[in-house]
Amino acid sequence: MSDVLPLVDAHHHVWDLDQRPQPWLDAPGHEPIRRSHGIEDLRRAAERPLAGRSLTSTVVVQCVSSVEETVELLALAGPEPLIGAVVGWADLTSPAIGDVLDALRSAPGGGHLRALRHLVQGESDPEWLQRESVERGLRAVQDRGLGYDVLIRSHQFPQAVRLAERLPGLPLVLDHAGKPPIARHELADWERGIRALAAHSQAVCKVSGLITEADHRSWALHDIRPVWDILLDAFGPERLMFGSDWPVCVLAGGWARWAEAVEHLLGDCSPHERQAVLRDTATAFYRLTDHENEK
Structure with missing residues (x-):
């Protein structure tokens, strides 16, 4: 029996370009990942243990x-x-959002649906999350016991904070730590947003996507550590979860290099704190234990 501890990757993607195009991959700079990526590719990429843990x-x-x-x-x-949960998409503005969610949960594998996400980072409306139709849709998400993955950039924190205020019963997880502008070394506005959102207890945060916000070619641990220190202070380890953002992380070094960086960042944490970041927070938010019991 192996002594290797379990590891949860709370954020990754798969896509089959023969089955479904991914137009965002056409943007310059995405050439290294402009191909299909499946779950077996992730298994191979994630062979390196992280703090003595293997991906489970x-x-x-x-x-x-x-x-x-x-x-x-x-x-x-x-x-x-390997897949314990799915974060899906549905049109939150649709009057039929409740029926759509019910249909998804009744579909093959529908019991794995744990949260929804919308690409708010691409919305120009500074109050998109406050639209009446969006809030109605998010209430339908909340009513079905699902969570919401918040994908925003630094300037969009105010609407995420207002969402937390208006829907205190909706579990929120901040994707990619709100995309701090690491490459520009301009963290002041981002830090204010992080601390404002962290003040709401239903919000947790993914430690993911950070290396692609840094200089892809030259980032080092000292570029990431200030962000980590702020997240650790604002949320505490019990509200942080590790995510690889694979295969997007390939653009800035890949799964193994990011895992090595996280291992260093966790160096001063206690075993209990490492357990929270690498397994427990994600397990609780996405109810992964429930999923395992379904198998």
């Missing part, structure tokens, strides 16, 4: 605004032992 469960996250993609991810998760 993951959360696969939507890429495009498509219910059909969510259906595909749920069907993939059904028989796949």
